[in-house]
Structure formats: structure tokens, C-alpha cells
Amino acid sequence: MASYLPTPDLSHLKSADYHNVYEPAEDSFLLLDALELEAPFLNDQLQPRWCLEVGAGSGIVSTFLAGQVLGSRAVDFGTCFVVTDLNPRALPVTQATWARNGLALHRLHCIQTDFIRGWRPAAQGFDVLVFNPPYVVTSPExxxxxxxxxxxxxxxxxxxxxLPIVPTILSDRGVFYLVLIEQNRPQEIISIMRDQYGLLGSIVAQRKAGIEYLYIVKFSRDTSTT
Ligand SMILES: C[S@@+](CC[C@H](N)C(=O)[O-])C[C@H]1O[C@@H](n2cnc3c(N)ncnc32)[C@H](O)[C@@H]1O
Structure with a gap:
């Protein structure tokens, strides 16, 4: 899959920063590729008002969405961006990445919280929801x-x-992009989202990266039943 939009500038981050904050890797880059593929849909159809990235880390994904995918059209759409992370060290890094890439910080709301707990958008919900979650198989501890x-x-x-939070925060026309690996059983997650929450899922990007097989799954509401 060719990538044409430039990757955000992260040159302000040094190796020591990545002891504290997730260093973008193949999962992050596949998510950028998927958002780039989705750019015509996001710009021409969805024209999002509220975007949320859960687990912002370095800020590479929200910066790419705001700066490269939507770009100056975000001003026309009046788009506001919310990012959250459990890790308190991630949010200053995300702000620095936005600033480094020339993005207006007044459009960015950073919240240190579990998922999106304690915060609701003023509008009907989020039009774009993105999560590159901790997906690696480990012990529960x-x-x-x-x-x-x-x-x-x-x-x-x-x-x-x-997963149960997604339908409560997604707008009627909203879309949710989720990073998964094979061991997470993407098809099972697609079935859960359809059967329990009325959200339809499809794989919009996939790639083998080392020992991982990565997927980006896009979910949206099943409006055929309403
Ligand atoms: C795989 S990293 C992704 C970072 C970045 N979005 C990227 O794609 O490079 C997962 C991020 O989610 C955060 N995280 C994990 N559990 C979370 C939770 N319950 N709520 C919010 N953030 C969480 C981690 O601190 C980490 O920054």
C-alpha cells in the first residue's frame, strides 16, 4: 500500500522519550495508511465535527488525522480533537507533536483518563473514533x-x-477505527460489535509485520435496521 501523505515530524522526540511513551511502530503506521485511504470518505462525506483518539501516545495518529488527512478542511468543518491516555507522560508529548507539526493547540483537548471516562462531547457524539490499543498477548498481570x-x-x-463504550460515544454517522492483530480474533470482534451493539465492521487495511499480522477494522452503525 503506497503512502503519499507525509508522516508527522517526530524529530523533537529523543530515544529517552520512548522510555515513557509508546514509540510509533508498524501498528501506528498501518493506522496512518488506513486513515489516508479513508481521506476521501472523511473529507467528502463525513466532514467530522468531533474526533477522539483513545491512547494517543506520541500523538502521531491525531497529528496525522488533523494535519494531513483533514488538513485545512478541519477549520471549515469546525473539527475539534480530543485525545486521551492513561499514561500522564503521553499527553504533553502529544501536544509537543501537534506544535512541532504546526497544528493549532486550541483545537486539541488532552485528557488523562481511562478510555474517555468523565468526559462527553458537547455534540451528539464522536464522528471519528480511533484506538490503537494494547493488543499484545501477555499475562493478565x-x-x-x-x-x-x-x-x-x-x-x-x-x-x-x-467495546461496550463505543456505541455510547459514537455519533449516528460516526466511524470507529480499531487496530487488531490475528491473536485478538478480529472476526469474533466484528461479530460481537454487530450482534451486541449494532455496529458493522470491515477490514480496511491489513499487513504482516514481523511476527504480527495487523488489521485495521472500521465500524459504523447498522442503519439498515432503523
Ligand atoms: C499501542 S499504544 C498506541 C499509541 C499511539 N496511538 C500510536 O498508535 O502510536 C497504546 C496507547 O494506549 C494507552 N492506553 C492503554 N490503555 C488505555 C486506557 N484504558 N485508556 C486510555 N489510554 C490507554 C497507552 O498508554 C498507550 O499510549
Whole structure:
């Protein structure tokens, strides 16, 4: 998959920063590729008003969405960006990444919280929701806010906590992009979201990266039943 939009400038971050904050890797870059593929849909159809990235880390994904995918159209759409992270060290880094890439910080709301707990958008919900979760299969005790993602059993512990939240914060026309690996059982997650929450899922990007097989799954509401 060719990538044409430039990757955000992260040259302000040094190796020591990545002891505290997740260093972008193949999962992050596949998510950027998927958002780039989605750019015509996001700009021409969705024109999002509220965007949320859960687990912002270095800020590479929200910077790419705001700066490269939406770009100056975000001003026309009046788009506001919310990012959250459990890790208190991530949010100043995300702000620095936005600033480094020339993005207006008044459009960015940074919240240190678990998923999106304690915060609701003023509008009807989020039009774009993005999460590159801790998906790596580990022992249950390792799940937490470490910079390197730890996903517990089947890499699903954090993911499974977030799935029921998604329909409560997604706008009627909203879309949710989720990073998964094969061991997370993407098809099972697609079935859960359809059967329990009325959200339809499809794989919009996938790639083998080392020992991981990565997927980006896009969810939206099943409006055929309403
Ligand atoms: C795999 S990293 C992704 C970072 C960045 N979005 C990227 O793609 O490079 C996962 C991020 O989610 C954060 N995180 C883990 N559990 C979380 C939770 N329950 N609520 C909010 N953030 C969480 C971690 O601290 C980490 O920054």
C-alpha cells in the first residue's frame, strides 16, 4: 500500500522519550495508511465535527488525522480533537507533536483518563473514533499503562473493556477505527460489535509485520435496521 501523505515530524522526540511513551511502530503506521485511504470518505462525506483518539501516545495518529488527512478542511468543518491516555507522560508529548507539526493547540483537548471516562462531547457524539490499543498477548498481570502495549489474555483485556463504550460515544454517522492483530480474533470482534451493539465492521487495511499480522477494522452503525 503506497503512502503519499507525509508522516508527522517526530524529530523533537529523543530515544529517552520512548522510555515513557509508546514509540510509533508498524501498528501506528498501518493506522496512518488506513486513515489516508479513508481521506476521501472523511473529507467528502463525513466532514467530522468531533474526533477522539483513545491512547494517543506520541500523538502521531491525531497529528496525522488533523494535519494531513483533514488538513485545512478541519477549520471549515469546525473539527475539534480530543485525545486521551492513561499514561500522564503521553499527553504533553502529544501536544509537543501537534506544535512541532504546526497544528493549532486550541483545537486539541488532552485528557488523562481511562478510555474517555468523565468526559462527553458537547455534540451528539464522536464522528471519528480511533484506538490503537494494547493488543499484545501477555499475562493478565501485565495489563496497564506502560508505553509498550500489554493486552493480557488473547490481547483482548483492554479491547473487550472498550467495546461496550463505543456505541455510547459514537455519533449516528460516526466511524470507529480499531487496530487488531490475528491473536485478538478480529472476526469474533466484528461479530460481537454487530450482534451486541449494532455496529458493522470491515477490514480496511491489513499487513504482516514481523511476527504480527495487523488489521485495521472500521465500524459504523447498522442503519439498515432503523
Ligand atoms: C499501542 S499504544 C498506541 C499509541 C499511539 N496511538 C500510536 O498508535 O502510536 C497504546 C496507547 O494506549 C494507552 N492506553 C492503554 N490503555 C488505555 C486506557 N484504558 N485508556 C486510555 N489510554 C490507554 C497507552 O498508554 C498507550 O499510549
Amino acid at each position: 501485565e495489563v496497564g499503562s506502560q508505553p509498550r502495549g500489554r493486552g493480557g489474555i488473547d490481547g483482548r483485556q483492554v479491547i473487550d473493556q472498550f
